[in-house]
Amino acid sequence: MPAQPPTGEPAPADGSLPATALTGLGSRPFGVYVHVPFCATRCGYCDFNTYTADELGSSAGFDSWLEGLRAELELGAEVLSEGPAPAAETVFVGGGTPSLLGPERLGSVVGAIRDTFGLAAGAEVTTESNPESTSPEFFERIRTSGFTRVSLGMQSAAEHVLRVLERTHTPGRAVAAAREARAAGFEHVNLDLIYGTPGEREQDLEASLDAVLEAGVDHVSAYSLIVEDGTAMARKVRRGELPMPDEDVLADRYELLDAKLGEAGLHWYEVSNWASDADAECRHNLGYWQGGDWWGAGPGAHSHVGGVRWWNLKHPARYAAALAEGRSPAQAREVLTAEDQRIERVMLELRVRSGLALDALDEDGLRSAEQAAADGLLVPEALAGGRCVLTDRGRLLADAVVQDLLG
Secondary structure (H helix, E strand, O other), rough: OOOOOOOOOOOOOOOOOHHHHOOOOOOOOOOEEEEEEEEEOOOOOOOOOOEOHHHOOOOHHHHHHHHHHHHHHHHHHHHHOOOOOOEEEEEEEEEEHHHHHHHHHHHHHHHHHHOOOOOOEEEEEEEEEEEEHOOHHHHHHHHHHOHHHHHEEEEEEOOOHHHHHHOOOOOOOHHHHHHHHHOOOEEEEEEEEEEEOOOHHHHHHHHHHHHHHHHHOEEEEEEEEOOOOOOOHHHHHHHHOOOOOOHHEEEEEHHOOOOOHHHHOEEEEEEEEEEHHHHOOOHHHHHOOOOOEEEEEOOEEEEEEEOOOOEEOOOHHHHHHHHOOOOOOOOEEEEEHHHHHHHHHHHHHOOOOOOOHHHOOOOEEEEEEHHHHOOEEHHHHHHOEEOOEOOHHHHHHHHHHHHHHOO
16 A cells, blocks of 8 residues: 555645745745556555556546546645745656556646646646557657656666566667657656666666666666565565565665766766756756745645645545545645754755755754765865765765754
């Protein structure tokens, strides 16, 4: 089962926000995230809020989801109109498997956002896609409907690794899909990798990286495998059928990734993300990492505006029913204190190459930063200039550095 959200406090039925949350709206990056909860099959490692057709039965489908989404976007635009409502600078359609919707429904998603929040000039509009549910025509049609960026789930080029992950696409299809996207006019194409899967060898990751570079993409995301509680993979690990990923192996794999991508001209701008230049960086995700606002629409989606975070009902049928009754689909929310926001700022901004300004640290944190620099985890020159920036070794130990800076 997908991970459970925090408890929080009751969210208003009309979706309203405190006046303090609307202060400064428009001065921070603003994006819209759309969660598509549908998948053809459930991968063994996945704990996202996703459902197969068999799991949903007749209780929910594409069209009821889209109807609910339109209603939520209308609600969001009305709520934010209490402040200087910003147009969306970025849109990210994630999941799940958004490409299962097909190009027409995906185009309707962009149209609904344009009709409610509006799209800023030069907006970045991304959709995730499973390579198996794409085609040259798919990419051509979504490009015409307003998408500017595509993110493809590749995970690995090794067939035996994909089997362990229970991925349904065939090796080579992700590279072919990336080429099709570029041929359709997409300048910005991302491929996602997972490293550290049980049974993955160093040469398997090298082959995956060779395939990524052959595809000619300008962005790569790479994440170490995490065995999440409640997943099929976690049950296999518990039964002894699969080993837990080894931390030392994960560190070696990360160093291999970083070196090979760097040699090819893709440089890290966030601990798990590499891009060919600033234009190729994912502006939507940078909004998350650098304190922006976003409205998360769809079942289980999370939102954040002005220090208020809320999350939607997870099941598509309950989500659609709430909106059909004229209620906000928000399940609960939390109002972050100044200290909560400072902690999150340290946790997120430190992960980005531009680093964290020292004004986010208290006296103990400043002392810890000096020690981290002495230990080779923060760049001394950057620290002297007023920012905490992770070294190559610091990236491997980023979570530990955060803990030290927060005391």
